[in-house]
Structures are given as C-alpha cells and as structure tokens.
Amino acid sequence: GENVEQHPSTLSVQEGDSAVIKCTYSDSASNYFPWYKQELGKRPQLIIDIRSNVGEKKDQRIAVTLNKTAKHFSLHITETQPEDSAVYFCAASMDTGRRALTFGSGTRLQVQP
Amino acid sequence: NAGVTQTPKFQVLKTGQSMTLQCAQDMNHNSMYWYRQDPGMGLRLIYYSASEGTTDKGEVPNGYNVSRLNKREFSLRLESAAPSQTSVYFCASTLTGRETQYFGPGTRLLVL
Numbered sequence: 398g399e400n401v402e403q404h405p406s407t408l409s410v411q412e413g414d415s416a417v418i419k420c421t422y423s424d425s426a427s428n429y430f431p432w433y434k435q436e437l438g439k440r441p442q443l444i445i446d447i448r449s450n451v452g453e454k455k456d457q458r459i460a461v462t463l464n465k466t467a468k469h470f471s472l473h474i475t476e477t478q479p480e481d482s483a484v485y486f487c488a489a490s491m492d493t494g495r496r497a498l499t500f501g502s503g504t505r506l507q508v509q510p
Numbered sequence: 511n512a513g514v515t516q517t518p519k520f521q522v523l524k525t526g527q528s529m530t531l532q533c534a535q536d537m538n539h540n541s542m543y544w545y546r547q548d549p550g551m552g553l554r555l556i557y558y559s560a561s562e563g564t565t566d567k568g569e570v571p572n573g574y575n576v577s578r579l580n581k582r583e584f585s586l587r588l589e590s591a592a593p594s595q596t597s598v599y600f601c602a603s604t605l606t607g608r609e610t611q612y613f614g615p616g617t618r619l620l621v622l
Contacts, residue, residue: 398569403552431610440600440613441553486552496560496604497543497568498611500552 399424401489403501410477411509418504420487421469427489430463430470431498435484444485445472477508512536514614516601522620523591531586531617533601541604542584543611544568544576546597553600559584591621 400423410416422430431446447454447461447470454461458477463470474481484505488498514535523529535542540561545553555568559578573595575587584603588595601614 401552406550440615442613443610446610488552496541496606497555497558498553499569500545500554502550502552 399427399489399491399499401487401499401501403487403504405504406502407505407507409507409509412477412479414477416472416474416477416481416506416508418472418485418487418506419469420471420489420501421467422489422499423468424489424491425465425468426491427499429490430461431488432461432472433486433488433500435486435503437483441486474506477506479508479510482506482508514601514603514612516599516614516617518617519615520618520620522622523588524622525592527591528587528589529591529619530588531599531601531619532583533585533614534583535601535603535612535614536582537603537605537612538581539603539605539612540581541606542578543602543604544574544584544586545600545602546570546595547600547616548597556586556599588619591619593621595619596621 403420428449433441435441460473484503487501517532543558544556557576559565562581599617602611604611
C-alpha cells in the first residue's frame with residue numbers, strides 16, 4: 398500500500414520567515430495530495446490540495462509543489478504568523494480502489510513572535 | 511448544516527468493555543471513513559465505506575467493526591476494548607472519494 402513520509406517532525410521559525418515541509422510518497426498511482434492543519438484538540442482542516450496534473454498551486458501565503466517523477470510534494474508558507482503555529486499533515490490518495498487518505502506523521506510548526 | 515458530527519466527545523472504558531462510536535454527516539456524501547490518531551503519528555485508516563451498504567478494511571482494522579447504517583451514518587464498534595485502542599478517533603466523509611475529506615470533531619477514548 399501507499400506510504401507517506403514527512404519531514405521535519407518539528408519546525409521552529411521566526412515570525413515573517415518562510416516554512417517548508419516536505420513529503421514523499423511511494424505509490425506512483427497516487428494522484429491527489431492534500432495538506433491539513435490541525436490545531437491542538439481540534440479536527441484536521443484542509444488548507445490546500447493539489448492533483449497530479451498540476452505542478453504548483455498557490456493560495457495567498459500558502460503554496461504546494463509536486464514533483465511526480467521524484468514522488469515528492471512540499472508545502473511552503475511565506476510570511477509566517479503566530480496563528481500558523483499548528484501541526485501540519487500531508488496525505489496522498491488515488492482515484493481508484495480505496496480512495497482513502499494515507500497520512501504523513503505530521504510536522505509541528507512553531508512560529509516565534 | 512452541521513457537517514460531520516461525532517458522539518461521544520470523550521469516553522473512558524475499562525479493558526474488555528464494548529462501545530459504539532457514532533458518526534453522522536448531513537452533506538449527502540457517499541463515502542465515509544474512520545481514522546485513529548495516536549500521539550506523534552498521523553491519522554491511520556481503520557475502516558471505510560465507499561457507499562451505502564459497503565464497508566472495507568483499512569490499515570488497522572483489528573479489534574473494530576463498522577456499520578454503515580444508512581447514507582448519513584457510519585458507526586465504529588469496539589467489541590472488547592484494549593488499552594492499545596486508547597486514541598482519538600475521527601470520522602470523515604467525502605462526496606465520491608475524489609474530493610476534500612471533511613472531518614468530524616473527534617472522540618477521545620481512554621481504555622484503562
């Protein structure tokens with residue numbers, strides 16, 4: 398089955414800096430890659446997603462890039478703010494079969510004011 | 511429109527006790543999922559239901575059973591709880607399995 402690895406496990410940045418979180422996946426059939434943000438004690442919430450027919454997607458301060466050949470995708474947050482502090486999860490799924498998400502292990506991002 | 515709801519929010523069980531976690535969605539979604547989240551780990555799929563009347567095992571199904579009662583409701587049952595099942599359980603749904611998954615608020619389960 399699919400395996401998703403996520404790095405780093407923790408990331409501390411100064412307010413205003415950029416943060417980058419990287420994920421790799423194992424199954425070349427995966428074609429949907431969402432990123433979720435989870436605040437302490439709350440449910441995961443989708444912040445951005447990308448499909449395999451697109452190399453990059455941007456939404457204000459957040460962007461995701463996908464390299465299908467290398468089977469990795471990354472989350473980029475620019476101009477970080479204290480409210481960006483949370484755990485971020487990447488995930489992968491495919492259009493056939495289970496269509497359920499396989500999650501990475503998460504990155505705890507702390508933005509220092 | 512409540513989205514995905516889960517009950518209970520928190521539960522304490524003794525080893526060997528049974529319980530059912532309830533999940534309901536009002537978005538007319540076909541696919542529903544149960545995940546568990548352990549500290550320092552991502553969410554792992556327990557069971558899923560691609561449509562009403564069908565259920566399939568995920569990565570970690572041992573010790574659990576599910577019922578897709580109707581299109582709205584998908585329950586998770588622990589027949590004989592074990593301390594290893596202490597976790598936060600999330601239910602999720604999506605229209606056909608190809609779109610954004612919407613998560614419920616979670617159920618925190620402690621098995622003593």
